[in-house]
Amino acid sequence: MFIDADRHIAHLDMDSFFVSVECLKNPVLKGKPLIVGGSGDRGVIAACSYEARKFGLHSAMPMKLARRLCPQAIVISGDMEDYSKYSRMVTDIIADKVPVFEKSSIDEFYVDLSGMDRFFGCSLFTAELKKTINRETGLPISYALASNKLVSKVATNEVKPNGQLEIPFGTEKSFLAPLPVGKIPGIGKETGELLIRMGVETVRTLSEIPVKMLHNLLGRNGLELWKRANGIDDSPVEPYREQKSISTEQTFHTDTIDLQFLNAQLTRMTERIAFELRSQNKLTGCITVKLRYANFDTVTKQQTIPYSGADHIILTVAKSLFQQLYDRRMLVRLVGIRFTHLIPGNYQINLFDDTQEMIRLYQAIDSVKNRFGESFILRARGITPGSGY
Known part of the structure; x- marks a missing residue:
């Protein structure tokens, strides 16, 4: 197998973002x-501090179990608005510094530095990028x-938190060799258990299994795992592209049939992502x-509209769609809303009922929200008793 010695790929990951x-x-x-x-x-862990992880806590763990393992843990509901804001800040810094990068999640990035070793040195450049962020x-x-x-x-x-490491070309296989097989991306719970039952506990052992045997055992995935165990990966860094949608959803602590509550939640969520x-x-x-x-039956309904960013237009459509969807008179577990077909655009008179008053109203509302936070000013119909607003 051939590995390109001229490739220099950095992976950056925000620590417990x-x-x-x-x-x-x-x-x-802190601490x-x-x-x-x-x-x-009924909630689950989205993220936890390294101090909490010492008690066995991890993401996706049910909150009920987490509280049992670590009763002294502090629980925060989180704020996706803030997380998105900081994610965009990091994205902007990376976009300003490097020619090609891939945003693989809200807090992870791949950076292609191939060719930059001739100028600054990839190690020095990545270290400086970390300091800048x-x-x-x-x-x-x-x-x-x-x-x-x-x-x-x-x-x-392997080096988190707040770590940095360089794996020189030619040492990929030796670096991976002593690690448990579960460290290899793509090895899930079932495959991991199967390999361990076979006595394959380390990446070194996995890399030494004949390709044909792995293919017979795991099919096409077996060949891919053999390549990964040997440190081979030719996948490119996909240039970052603008998001295709904006969405949010809310799972309720208690299933409900309260239409006033459901409409208030829908109004609040729609207003926030608008x-x-x-x-x-x-x-x-x-x-x-x-x-x-x-009963976990999930239904969706969508409607195309003239391009808009106005709450009163979007809310009218969202409520109409909800009324069409809610036809079983059963308890509801979750409500969500998503905007797609996004285009660049700003305030346009014909999108705001052709009134300057409406334009000035939205500008004033957004100015207040930008200064004091999006929850500082809300529609009354989006507030529910006991919500804290």
Whole structure:
């Protein structure tokens, strides 16, 4: 197998991103077992601090179990608006510094530095990029530099938190060899258990299994796992592209049939992501409403609209879609809304009922929200008793 020695791929990963943002907002939380996720027993962990992880906590763990394992943990519901804001800050810094990067999640990035070794040196450049991100955002970040995406990602996970590592070309296989097989991306629970039952506990053992045997055992996935175990990955860094949608959803602590409550939640969510839409200077041309009943049946309905970013236009459509969807008179578990068909756009008179008053109203509302936060000003019909607003 051939590995391109000229490739230099860095993987950057924000350390426990949601938790780091919360600690940045409230430094008192630093060093404490902190959980970001649903506060009720039906919620799950979205992220947890390294102090909490010492008790066995991890993302996607049910909150009820997390509280049992770590009763002293501090639970915060989280704020996706803030997380998105900081994610965009990091994205902007990286976009300003590097020619090609891939945003693989809200807090992970791949950077293709191939060719830059002739100028600054890839190691020095990546170290400086880490310092810049930390200095300008206040958030900790870890990274690893290698010849491909696979090895750089695995290496980053090995040096977190706040670490950095370079895997020189030609040492990919020896770096991976002593690691447990579960460290290889693509090895899930079932495949991992199967390999361990076969006595394959380390990446070295996996890499030494004949390709044909792995193919017979796992099919096409067997060949891919053999390549990964040998540190081979030729997947390119996909240039970052603008998002295709903006969405949010809410799972309720208790299933409900209260229409006043459901409409209030839908209004609140729609208003929030409509503000996010306008903050990104975008307009939407399609609205989708999602509804999940207590028996887990999930239904969606969408409608194309003239491109708009106006709450009163979007809300009218969203409520109409909800009324069409809610036809079973069953308890509801979840409501969600999504905007798609996004285009760049800003305030346009014909999108605001042709009135200057409406334009000035939205400008004033968004100005207040930008200054004091999106929850500072809300529609009365989006407020429910006991919500804290």
